[in-house]
Amino acid sequence: MSFIDKLLQDIPLPNMIKVRQHFASPNEIIDxxxxxxxxxxxxxxxxxxxxxxxxxxxxxxxxxxxxxxxxxxxxxxxxxxxxxxxxxxxxxxxxxxxxxxxxxxxxxxxxxxxxxxxxxxxxxxxxxxxxxxxxxxxxxxxxxxxxxxxxxxxxxxxxxxxxxxxxxxxxxxxxxxxxxxxxxxxxxxxxxxxxxxxxxxxxxxxxxxxxxxxxxxxxxxxxxxxxxxxxxxxxxxxxxxxxxxxxxxxxFPKILFDNVDIAVIDLMGKIYSGGGMDGHVMGRAPTPFVEPIATIRPDRIAVLDLHEQSGGNATGMGWADYCTQRLYNKIDLPETYPNVITSRLARDGFIPVIMPSDKQAIQVAIKTCIILDGRTEARIVRMANTLHIGEIYISENMLDDARANNNIEILTEPSQFIFDEENNFTDIGEW
CATH class of the missing domain: 3.40.50.11440 (LarA, N-terminal domain)
Structure with missing residues (x-):
């Protein structure tokens, strides 16, 4: 058994609930x-x-x-x-x-x-x-x-x-x-x-x-x-x-919960944001010159995959703490580095700590999360990407907050995430 396997074998994943966030927005243009x-x-x-x-x-x-x-x-x-x-x-x-x-x-x-x-x-x-x-x-x-x-x-x-x-x-x-x-x-x-x-x-x-x-x-x-x-x-x-x-x-949409400890982002890429992941949603600003719209400030961020339409450009990956081997394998550095060097944001090109699977990326985020208010369980949000956050998953310890918010619709009962035989999600970015 590897060091990583030993380290994470006793880290349980919480039950998660799918919710729909309702935002006041005008209707789309059809014609x-x-x-x-x-x-x-x-x-x-x-x-x-x-x-x-x-x-x-x-x-x-x-x-x-x-x-x-x-x-x-x-x-x-x-x-x-x-x-x-x-x-x-x-x-x-x-x-x-x-x-x-x-x-x-x-x-x-x-x-x-x-x-x-x-x-x-x-x-x-x-x-x-x-x-x-x-x-x-x-x-x-x-x-x-x-x-x-x-x-x-x-x-x-x-x-x-x-x-x-x-x-x-x-x-x-x-x-x-x-x-x-x-x-x-x-x-x-x-x-x-x-x-x-x-x-x-x-x-x-x-x-x-x-x-x-x-x-x-x-x-x-x-x-x-x-x-x-x-x-x-x-x-x-x-x-x-x-x-x-x-x-x-x-x-502008945002996560309608406070005190989010861990943000899990299924997919990043240029099709979602110039920085791969929108800091106004994930709660991390790449410079001191921006006022983030987001109210969440997660202690740990795990990103799981890179969208194919990003063409290997993983600009912004450095703002996550952890990523998967799958994402790492898709990175095209000659595609990524022109953005990183041009923008002068070196961290955009940093490579997060790489975990073998989705499950382990989430487990290590839980293992290393620093919670200072006396809670024993991390509050976790999972989103498909930072552009589409109408529906998200929340950990069960956030359920009372969801029930108290009229703009949150609870869609499922609490349940464990489903992974394949390689411990990766079967629904990555598709929900």
Whole structure:
């Protein structure tokens, strides 16, 4: 028997209960095509589109809800208005910081040339537009600069690493996404303490010195459903993005329990968050410049697997304490390290303590959890990922709290987790 087996053989797992968290959120948009058509035909937007003009459509690497349908609808409407659109991967250093890797990211998200209905022009080449007063170069995707017009499609939401009036959205995509590896590296040079200012300052110059037309911003509710799609003219980007970020944060989901000792996360990856796991949900902030929305502050975090659509990019894994051998085997360091190095967040690339199985990852989290309030049992939450937390599992010692909360619906009786013969979950990320 190995040391690990001996250490954990007497660590029991608690009974767990599946619950549904209810969040106040608006209904999702069903007819995406009609909404996109309406938005692109607003007078101030339609006036920027001329027949025969080429338009670079920036699309990022996030797992944005309905992004293939939204991008497809935008491109179809641009064509209907007489333009000639092409897609540009606007994702900074993602995709291993290679043109082919970034094209592959789009394809993994369901956006091929056939589905989008236009050419994808992927390149890491940039054009220098100038410098900030602090000397940082301002760079823009070369393919985009060769178009008659540029637009960006992105979700507007809280950023993992800093808090500001403008965080993750269209303006960030203009600066970092369209900046490719070199532009993203430039913006990150002075760290996240200066990120909010640099993103906006660079975007202002880019909008002035490029044929940027408008942005398409989306807002999602607590259930990862699109509730707003808005075309925003270039001269209103800062005003509208500030308002939409505040709206997005009002819908943000969180774990509706206090005193969570251990968070078990089935799946991480770039499709869920730029940091693999959203710090606003899991309760760990990667920098001191962010104010986490989460109220939980778990003592231990175990992450069990890496989503296939992340393409081996395990950026953010270092914020977990424990992971599984299965996750470790899927890590592609050449895919991961460009993000880690570009962002200057070295811990994003740290590898957690590796356990042979899901069961042992949870057991060692229990074994090493520090509980300071006199309790003898850890309070445990298991979530499928940090983007979908409508349904979660809680340990039985949290049942009274669940019963006392009108926004918590109890779905099952207490029971033990079911593992396969290798002590891994049979339902990983699928519940």
């Amino acid at each position: 995406i095509k009609s909404v996109v058509k309406q938005e692109l035909n607003k007078p101030e937007i339609k006036a920027t589109i001329k027949p025969g003009m080429t338009i670079a459509v920036g699309i990022g690497s996030r797992g944005i809800a309905e992004i293939p349908r939204i991008a497809q609808a935008v491109i179809a409407e641009l064509k209907a208005l007489g333009a000639i659109p092409f897609a540009v991967p606007a994702m900074g250093s993602h995709g291993g910081a290679t043109a082919e890797g970034q094209r592959h990211v789009l394809e993994n998200l369901g956006m091929t040339e056939e589905i989008l209905g236009c050419e994808i022009r992927a390149s890491m080449e940039t054009v220098k537009l100038g410098e900030l007063e602090n000397g940082l170069p301002i760079l823009m995707d070369k393919n985009a600069m060769q178009a008659d017009g540029i637009i960006a499609i992105n979700r507007i939401k809280a950023h993992n690493a800093f808090t500001a009036p403008i965080e993750s959205g269209i303006i960030k995509m203009i600066t970092i996404g369209f900046g490719k590896q070199d532009g993203a590296d430039s913006c990150h040079t002075h760290g996240f303490g200066n990120m909010a200012k640099n993103i906006v300052d660079m975007a202002r110059i880019k909008v002035k010195k490029t044929p940027f037309l408008f942005g398409i911003g989306t807002v999602e509710n607590a259930y990862d459903k699109v509730v707003k799609i808005e075309a925003i003219a270039a001269d209103r980007l800062e005003e509208r993005e500030t308002a939409l970020l505040a709206e997005s944060k009002s819908y």
